[in-house]
Amino acid sequence: MASIKDVAAEAGVSVATVSRVLNDHPSVSAEARTRVMAAVQNLGYRPNAVARSLRTDQTRTLGLVISDVLNPYFTELARSVEEEARALGYSVIIGNADERPDLQDHHVRTLLDRRIDGLLVSPTDGGSPGMLDAARTGTPMVFVDRWIAGVEVPVVRADGRSAVRDLVAHLHALGHRRLAIIAGPAATTTGSERVHAFREALAEHGLPLPDAYIGQGDFQAESGRRVTEGFLDLPEPPEVVFAADNLMALGALDAVRARGMRVPEDIALAAFDDIPWFVHTDPPITAIAQPTGDLGRAAVRALVDRIEGRPPQSVTLPARLVVRRSCGEFPATNRSES
Amino acid sequence: MASIKDVAAEAGVSVATVSRVLNDHPSVSAEARTRVMAAVQNLGYRPNAVARSLRTDQTRTLGLVISDVLNPYFTELARSVEEEARALGYSVIIGNADERPDLQDHHVRTLLDRRIDGLLVSPTDGGSPGMLDAARTGTPMVFVDRWIAGVEVPVVRADGRSAVRDLVAHLHALGHRRLAIIAGPAATTTGSERVHAFREALAEHGLPLPDAYIGQGDFQAESGRRVTEGFLDLPEPPEVVFAADNLMALGALDAVRARGMRVPEDIALAAFDDIPWFVHTDPPITAIAQPTGDLGRAAVRALVDRIEGRPPQSVTLPARLVVRRSCGEFPATNRSES
DNA sequence: ATCCCTCGTGTAATCGATTCCACGAGGAGG
DNA sequence: CCTCCTCGTGGAATCGATTACACGAGGGAT
Numbered sequence: 001m002a003s004i005k006d007v008a009a010e011a012g013v014s015v016a017t018v019s020r021v022l023n024d025h026p027s028v029s030a031e032a033r034t035r036v037m038a039a040v041q042n043l044g045y046r047p048n049a050v051a052r053s054l055r056t057d058q059t060r061t062l063g064l065v066i067s068d069v070l071n072p073y074f075t076e077l078a079r080s081v082e083e084e085a086r087a088l089g090y091s092v093i094i095g096n097a098d099e100r101p102d103l104q105d106h107h108v109r110t111l112l113d114r115r116i117d118g119l120l121v122s123p124t125d126g127g128s129p130g131m132l133d134a135a136r137t138g139t140p141m142v143f144v145d146r147w148i149a150g151v152e153v154p155v156v157r158a159d160g161r162s163a164v165r166d167l168v169a170h171l172h173a174l175g176h177r178r179l180a181i182i183a184g185p186a187a188t189t190t191g192s193e194r195v196h197a198f199r200e201a202l203a204e205h206g207l208p209l210p211d212a213y214i215g216q217g218d219f220q221a222e223s224g225r226r227v228t229e230g231f232l233d234l235p236e237p238p239e240v241v242f243a244a245d246n247l248m249a250l251g252a253l254d255a256v257r258a259r260g261m262r263v264p265e266d267i268a269l270a271a272f273d274d275i276p277w278f279v280h281t282d283p284p285i286t287a288i289a290q291p292t293g294d295l296g297r298a299a300v301r302a303l304v305d306r307i308e309g310r311p312p313q314s315v316t317l318p319a320r321l322v323v324r325r326s327c328g329e330f331p332a333t334n335r336s337e338s
Numbered sequence: 339m340a341s342i343k344d345v346a347a348e349a350g351v352s353v354a355t356v357s358r359v360l361n362d363h364p365s366v367s368a369e370a371r372t373r374v375m376a377a378v379q380n381l382g383y384r385p386n387a388v389a390r391s392l393r394t395d396q397t398r399t400l401g402l403v404i405s406d407v408l409n410p411y412f413t414e415l416a417r418s419v420e421e422e423a424r425a426l427g428y429s430v431i432i433g434n435a436d437e438r439p440d441l442q443d444h445h446v447r448t449l450l451d452r453r454i455d456g457l458l459v460s461p462t463d464g465g466s467p468g469m470l471d472a473a474r475t476g477t478p479m480v481f482v483d484r485w486i487a488g489v490e491v492p493v494v495r496a497d498g499r500s501a502v503r504d505l506v507a508h509l510h511a512l513g514h515r516r517l518a519i520i521a522g523p524a525a526t527t528t529g530s531e532r533v534h535a536f537r538e539a540l541a542e543h544g545l546p547l548p549d550a551y552i553g554q555g556d557f558q559a560e561s562g563r564r565v566t567e568g569f570l571d572l573p574e575p576p577e578v579v580f581a582a583d584n585l586m587a588l589g590a591l592d593a594v595r596a597r598g599m600r601v602p603e604d605i606a607l608a609a610f611d612d613i614p615w616f617v618h619t620d621p622p623i624t625a626i627a628q629p630t631g632d633l634g635r636a637a638v639r640a641l642v643d644r645i646e647g648r649p650p651q652s653v654t655l656p657a658r659l660v661v662r663r664s665c666g667e668f669p670a671t672n673r674s675e676s
Numbered sequence: 677a678t679c680c681c682t683c684g685t686g687t688a689a690t691c692g693a694t695t696c697c698a699c700g701a702g703g704a705g706g
Numbered sequence: 707c708c709t710c711c712t713c714g715t716g717g718a719a720t721c722g723a724t725t726a727c728a729c730g731a732g733g734g735a736t
């Protein structure tokens with residue numbers, strides 16, 4: 001592969017001049033410029049990003065460590081992150097933690113070894129050692145979706161509290177009183193916050209949230225199935241199951257169906273995170289939709305601000321309730337479909 | 339951030355010795371080794387992958403350019419690719435082409451600039467200039483899922499022909515005679531091959547595939563919707579719509595539903611590519627399942643073989659039909675569910 | 677005519693690693 | 707006791723870029 005030296009030789013100038021042309025530095029004669037351009041064309045020369053990064057100490061690359069690529073919410077997030085980053089002249093390297101702290105750590109370390117300019121993380125647990133190190137040693141970093149308390153890092157996330165309140169009001173109005181939740185891991189903020197918001201919303205209607213109605217999941221489909229089976233085995237099973245993410249809702253649906261029961265006649269179902277398929281499931285699933293694209297874009301902007309020396313800002317965007325049919329229906333009401 | 343020089347100073351040895359310890363070269367005294375290890379610990383030193391890559395001319399990184407991250411098929415593929423690559427000591431950088439040739443080219447170029455060791459591509463079109471260049475100049479490369487004729491690159495893909503034959507037999511047995519297909523872009527192999535296989539299978543039953551029953555889609559949901567509307571507007575609409583990927587099936591479902599029609603009573607639906615949600619759609623969708631994980635792993639192994647100087651092999655794995663309820667039901671039959 | 681700038685260019689240092697080569701110490705063999 | 711290896715080590719070149727510094731040519735002001 002042709003290097004800058006080859007270009008210099010071909011154009012009959014020094015490597016310094018070639019470099020100046022490539023980075024369009026002002027003091028290069030028009031003649032030298034055209035000769036260099038021609039040589040670049042002839043040789044099909046492309047600058048070696050590795051060498052450039054070594055010298056300039058910047059890679060124009062962002063790392064994104066997400067909890068689970070198979071979760072449509074995170075893939076949409078990844079997509080918007082890449083889009084915005086590209087618009088700002090950065091590339092993105094995605095690391096998939098699969099909800100495993102050790103994998104998360106592996107990716108953070110690998111990304112740091114590659115000297116990425118900044119890191120976007122949706123932490124899987126309370127913070128793996130490598131990640132905390134990175135935050136402490138001053139690697140530009142922004143948390144997205146989930147965050148870790150006590151770490152000085154901007155956070156870009158959705159606030160689901162008012163949407164959860166809307167959901168509970170909706171369920172209450174439909175006559176449901178025994179509501180259960182499939183929670184995410186308590187070590188994640190989204191895991192604990194959603195339970196918290198749910199409990200508070202229930203309290204507003206004078207409803208309890210007994211321990212038996214809090215199932216411990218891990219944001220994966222299999223745990224949704226397992227927890228739902230537990231609920232159905234209870235002497236007094238809940239009337240509603242609220243899954244804290246879309247994959248656990250999928251698992252819950254599997255479990256309900258395996259028992260030959262129907263949604264919403266036998267049991268109602270709602271989920272946090274909305275995805276296109278929820279419109280076509282049987283029945284269409286009522287969900288809380290996050291402004292995923294906006295979240296991703298805001299996170300990139302915050303990170304790039306931090307990298308380029310501007311003060312980054314934490315951002316919180318509201319989520320909203322999308323009512324469908326999985327919790328039952330009013331005789332006549334206007335329901336929204338996305 | 340500490341460099342190898344700092345470690346050398348701290349340990350009281352030369353950088354050469356430090357490097358030897360790090361790459362466990364045999365001729366280093368036990369004493370020097372422990373001193374270096376201690377220094378590494380103290381300083382929290384991590385080798386700079388950028389510098390190492392510049393010197394050794396290898397990045398231990400694979401590039402993966404996929405057609406659309408939002409398509410669950412490709413995200414599953416990406417996941418298995420990353421997994422296998424990690425097991426073999428490589429990282430993966432994913433580029434999302436969004437079915438756009440210009441974006442595909444952007445990613446191929448960016449990845450090449452980063453001097454990745456090899457490239458896994460699922461080409462969006464007949465081959466963008468950058469990609470053909472890469473293939474010609476000898477960048478280790480493997481096509482996955484889709485490929486380009488006439489380019490000397492190993493291909494790892496699924497063969498859907500027998501599954502399509504099974505599907506058509508199933509549809510025929512259910513009494514359907516007017517079968518339509520929503521095709522992918524003709525420039526992609528998966529776009530044209532699936533139509534071809536469908537047409538051949540129809541011919542075996544003496545059924546025609548009129549032009550009006552071939553809709554031109556682009557593997558995105560919106561095109562599935564548009565094409566399906568066209569089918570429904572026909573004087574004699576088809577009895578079955580076969581979508582060449584899962585997103586177009588989603589669009590088709592949208593269109594059918596918007597007309598207030600039901601699947602399979604009013605029109606049957608089948609799709610290429612199976613995804614977990616198809617079990618829970620209304621109705622569950624009959625689909626052709628590819629061995630996605632195996633495909634991803636085989637592709638990585640082929641690419642790494644090529645990179646490390648072993649002869650790479652093309653691989654073709656069979657896809658299989660998964661019958662559900664979206665095409666209608668027999669009075670009594672054994673249907674499989676995943 | 678002299679001085680001083682500005683402009684275009686080249687030489688060489690540098691980034692952080694790897695690795696070839698040279699060198700000295702010590703042991704084995706004659 | 708001398709020679710020859712082997713082993714552990716360090717010096718320095720190298721990968722491909724960027725960039726500080728030096729330098730010579732040419733133009734404007736005095």
